[in-house]
Amino acid sequence: MAAVSGINKMYGVCLHAVRVxxxxxxxRLLQHRAFRVGAVHQQQPFDSxxxxxxxxGASAEFIDNLEFIQPNVISGIPxxxxxxxQGNIINPSQDPQLSKExxxxxYQKMTLLNTxxxxxYESQRQGRISFYMTNYGEEGTHIGSAAALDPNDIVFGQYRxxxxxxxxxxxxxxxxxxxxxxxxxxxxxxxxxxxxxSKDLNFVTISSPLATQIPQAAGAAYxxxxxxxxxxxxxxxxxxxxxxxxxxxGFNFSATLExxxxxxxxxxxYAISTPTNEQYRGDGIAARGPGYGMMSIRVDGNDVFxxxxxxxxxxxxxxxxxxxxxxxxxxxxxxxxxxxDDSSAYRSVDEVNYWDKQDHPISRLRHYMTARSWWSEDxxxxxxxxxxKMVMEAFEKAEKRLKPSPELxxxxxxxEMTPNLDKQRQSMWRHVQxxxxxxxxxLYDK
Amino acid sequence: MAAAARFFTRGAHSKLSLxxxxxxxxxxCSFGAALLNASPTCNSRTKTQRRHAAHFTFQPDPVPTQxxxxxxxxxxxxxxxxxxxxxxxxxxxxxxxxxxxxGGVFRCTxxxxxxxxxxxxxxxxxxxxxxxxxxxxxxxxxxxxxxEIQFADYIYPAFDQIVNEAAKxxxxxxxxxxxxxxxxxxxxxxxxxxxxYHSQSPEAFFAHCPGIKVVIPRSPVQAKGLLLSxxxxxxxxxxxxxxxxxxxxxxxxPMESYTIPLSQAEVLEExxxxxxxxxxxxxxxxxxxxxxxxxxxxxSCEVIDLQTILPWDxxxxxxxxxxxxxxxxxxxxxxxxxxxSEISSTVQEECFLNLEAPISRVCGYDTPFPHIFEPxxxxxxxxxxxxxxxxxxx
Numbered sequence: 049m050a051a052v053s054g055i056n057k058m059y060g061v062c063l064h065a066v067r068v069x070x071x072x073x074x075x076r077l078l079q080h081r082a083f084r085v086g087a088v089h090q091q092q093p094f095d096s097x098x099x100x101x102x103x104x105g106a107s108a109e110f111i112d113n114l115e116f117i118q119p120n121v122i123s124g125i126p127x128x129x130x131x132x133x134q135g136n137i138i139n140p141s142q143d144p145q146l147s148k149e150x151x152x153x154x155y156q157k158m159t160l161l162n163t164x165x166x167x168x169y170e171s172q173r174q175g176r177i178s179f180y181m182t183n184y185g186e187e188g189t190h191i192g193s194a195a196a197l198d199p200n201d202i203v204f205g206q207y208r209x210x211x212x213x214x215x216x217x218x219x220x221x222x223x224x225x226x227x228x229x230x231x232x233x234x235x236x237x238x239x240x241x242x243x244x245x246s247k248d249l250n251f252v253t254i255s256s257p258l259a260t261q262i263p264q265a266a267g268a269a270y271x272x273x274x275x276x277x278x279x280x281x282x283x284x285x286x287x288x289x290x291x292x293x294x295x296x297x298g299f300n301f302s303a304t305l306e307x308x309x310x311x312x313x314x315x316x317x318y319a320i321s322t323p324t325n326e327q328y329r330g331d332g333i334a335a336r337g338p339g340y341g342m343m344s345i346r347v348d349g350n351d352v353f354x355x356x357x358x359x360x361x362x363x364x365x366x367x368x369x370x371x372x373x374x375x376x377x378x379x380x381x382x383x384x385x386x387x388x389d390d391s392s393a394y395r396s397v398d399e400v401n402y403w404d405k406q407d408h409p410i411s412r413l414r415h416y417m418t419a420r421s422w423w424s425e426d427x428x429x430x431x432x433x434x435x436x437k438m439v440m441e442a443f444e445k446a447e448k449r450l451k452p453s454p455e456l457x458x459x460x461x462x463x464e465m466t467p468n469l470d471k472q473r474q475s476m477w478r479h480v481q482x483x484x485x486x487x488x489x490x491l492y493d494k
Numbered sequence: 495m496a497a498a499a500r501f502f503t504r505g506a507h508s509k510l511s512l513x514x515x516x517x518x519x520x521x522x523c524s525f526g527a528a529l530l531n532a533s534p535t536c537n538s539r540t541k542t543q544r545r546h547a548a549h550f551t552f553q554p555d556p557v558p559t560q561x562x563x564x565x566x567x568x569x570x571x572x573x574x575x576x577x578x579x580x581x582x583x584x585x586x587x588x589x590x591x592x593x594x595x596x597g598g599v600f601r602c603t604x605x606x607x608x609x610x611x612x613x614x615x616x617x618x619x620x621x622x623x624x625x626x627x628x629x630x631x632x633x634x635x636x637x638x639x640x641x642e643i644q645f646a647d648y649i650y651p652a653f654d655q656i657v658n659e660a661a662k663x664x665x666x667x668x669x670x671x672x673x674x675x676x677x678x679x680x681x682x683x684x685x686x687x688x689x690x691y692h693s694q695s696p697e698a699f700f701a702h703c704p705g706i707k708v709v710i711p712r713s714p715v716q717a718k719g720l721l722l723s724x725x726x727x728x729x730x731x732x733x734x735x736x737x738x739x740x741x742x743x744x745x746x747x748p749m750e751s752y753t754i755p756l757s758q759a760e761v762l763e764e765x766x767x768x769x770x771x772x773x774x775x776x777x778x779x780x781x782x783x784x785x786x787x788x789x790x791x792x793x794s795c796e797v798i799d800l801q802t803i804l805p806w807d808x809x810x811x812x813x814x815x816x817x818x819x820x821x822x823x824x825x826x827x828x829x830x831x832x833x834x835s836e837i838s839s840t841v842q843e844e845c846f847l848n849l850e851a852p853i854s855r856v857c858g859y860d861t862p863f864p865h866i867f868e869p870x871x872x873x874x875x876x877x878x879x880x881x882x883x884x885x886x887x888x
Contacts, residue, residue: 202635204631233668234668234670235666235667235668235670236668236669237668238665238666238668239666243666245667245668245670245671246670247670247671252634252667252671253663253666253667253668253670253671255658255659255662255666257654257658257659260627260654260655260658260659262627263623263624263626263627263628263630263631263655264627264628264630264631264634264659265631266624266627266628266631267627267628267629267630267631267632267633267634267635267639268631268632268634268635269631269635270588270628270631270632270637271586271588271631271632271635271636271637271639272635274586274588274613274637275636281635293623293651294623294624294627294654294655296621297619297621297623297624297627297628298624298627300619300621300624301618301619301621301624301627301628304618304619305616305618305628459669460664460665460668460669461664461665461704461705462664462705462707462729462805463664463672463674463728463729466757466805467805467808467809468805468808
């Protein structure tokens with residue numbers, strides 16, 4: 049086993065040396081980080097004559113009365129917001145004062161997403177696509193956070209972050225292609241709808257298992273930190289997925305391994321039918337952050353500026369200080385969980401209407417815009433018409449396109465085609481040739 | 495044999511051995527030793543107290559000459575050498591897992607942190623699903639990620655990440671993303687006293703998972719070459735290291751990098767009457783069985799080391815069975831659903847008319863891996879020998 053002094057040397061001196069040569073960190077934070085990381089080894093030599101605790105596992109004072117700490121769930125971590133529900137700025141110093149062009153872009157992306165959602169939801173109902181998940185009510189969390197990142201920052205998502213991809217410029221054609229699993233799908237038709245991915249836009253392909261992306265994001269952030277090219281990683285997940293073991297793993301790893309990572313939790317009130325009071329008993333997800341030694345904040349997810357401000361600052365500091373940040377964006381899932389769900393089975397129409405009508409990210413931003421005369425009724429009408437037309441064009445194009453060739457059933461299992469798979473591929477084609485009238489070959493590319 | 499016995503009774507540098515020291519006497523146990531020596535039954539060990547010799551003799555391969563100068567290394571040192579070569583050549587390579595920083599519970603990473611830095615060789619929290627998930631993410635971001643799971647017995651929390659994520663990353667993304675840069679290493683197989691949770695051979699669970707590769711070496715030279723192949727391979731790989739061989743297996747191992755191809759089974763000995771297939775430690779059992787069969791039965795055995803479990807080399811095994819007409823497959827893992835069943839099933843499909851006897855599987859029983867009953871549980875040379883006899887006399 050390495051000598052304790054060896055480890056001390058590594059943590060104390062080497063760590064400090066690495067920090068200095070990296071050259072990006074504020075001096076005050078330098079000491080702070082070194083202190084935190086080397087927590088085990090910065091303690092004074094063991095001295096039982098002192099009254100201070102000597103335990104390696106915690107830095108704390110003794111207490112001689114028996115007291116259990118009461119978790120505070122009545123008045124939890126406060127919710128940061130910039131606008132009130134009517135879109136008025138509350139504290140002018142918090143207005144990010146984005147340009148009109150930027151704000152209009154926010155609005156147009158949120159509404160375009162909303163329009164695409166409506167059309168694709170309907171197309172599932174009509175049997176044109178197999179499945180869909182809408183983003184109603186959470187558009188603010190997507191656009192606000194995406195806007196605060198660099199295009200090179202890597203995004204790990206769960207499945208309800210299409211607005212992030214839309215903000216980065218993923219074409220409507222590509223959204224549709226994936227949902228239709230047609231020959232244009234970048235994913236080669238292998239996954240259910242809404243499992244988007246884009247290498248160019250640094251959006252890692254979605255997978256269905258929940259929370260698996262959380263420790264992966266920590267690993268990616270660690271690799272990105274070593275590259276030292278001013279990149280961050282953001283990891284989205286819902287409050288339900290935050291109950292998975294992978295979430296605990298990801299939080300703990302990112303903190304102990306000092307990763308430039310933003311954890312963005314969309315707390316939208318439901319995990320399918322399970323409300324938050326059956327998901328957790330503590331003060332939401334933000335309260336877990338300090339348990340991992342992680343900087344944490346709770347924001348109003350329906351306030352696109354609050355989301356923007358928090359993400360922007362978290363990103364800046366995550367990269368500068370190599371530590372993870374946890375943002376819990378409070379919001380509401382206005383739509384059903386998916387096209388396989390009818391949420392009237394477990395919540396009231398009144399509850400849904402409240403959020404749709406009284407606290408919606410799109411209307412709040414619209415009020416902000418109209419208050420500055422940046423958006424008129426005419427603008428709204430013509431944008432609605434234009435965005436619907438764009439979506440319908442992409443939709444019709446995707447509908448007509450053939451599906452990918454069944455050859456693609458067998459590729460990409462490994463980087464190379466294996467002899468075993470090649471045999472199976474040939475066997476599949478022989479069979480299909482023989483029984484071709486039972487297989488829908490005319491729907492597929494050759 | 496004596497050397498193996500000595501290894502066996504002292505135990506590997508395992509979790510168990512370290513824990514055994516504990517108790518009230520503090521670090522040096524002199525109090526405990528004094529008590530023990532004072533006991534009247536202490537001086538002679540009774541039958542029940544004597545521990546058994548190892549069930550195999552490690553058979554080193556001839557010194558390889560084609561890869562440059564060699565050095566005497568045991569299995570864990572050959573792993574260290576492979577990792578050292580990797581860290582030296584690939585600046586993105588990182589090694590992580592529980593206790594790897596000080597050198598690892600099996601000493602596979604000794605010296606690497608000092609040599610390459612604490613950002614490249616580091617401990618993670620105690621969480622296998624986190625280790626593998628983290629490894630996947632690092633690989634996706636372009637780093638060469640080498641994850642260590644402390645014992646194969648503890649890999650199961652990472653099963654979801656391996657099967658649902660790592661194995662499917664490339665396929666599900668249409669080749670936009672992949673974690674081919676990920677290699678997972680874990681100590682594997684029986685060790686004499688490992689019992690339920692330090693002896694498992696879980697390869698069959700992973701054999702059922704398209705998209706990953708599963709590799710098991712039989713020796714130090716094989717281990718280094720196969721591990722380097724896994725690291726270079728652009729698919730996520732699981733590399734199981736037979737822990738009983740960590741110290742017991744010593745060979746002359748090339749110091750430079752070299753690779754041994756994956757998915758190519760190796761015919762170690764040619765024969766005409768029976769094909770024997772195994773991997774890892776069991777190869778050494780089968781080599782001895784082949785000698786016994788020749789001496790006592792005049793039966794000529796062809797011994798094949800499968801090496802890669804997934805994707806496995808069907809052609810080499812079938813070619814051999816076409817020649818011999820008889821197949822025996824042996825592994826420590828329980829027989830039902832063990833990887834021998836896959837080999838058996840494929841071979842009977844491909845070579846049905848060549849078979850002179852039913853395919854024989856000599857494996858562990860369908861029980862958890864027992865502690866004190868290990869000598870009865872394992873597929874030892876006598877069981878394999880008996881199985882050959884039955885096949886010859888079919």
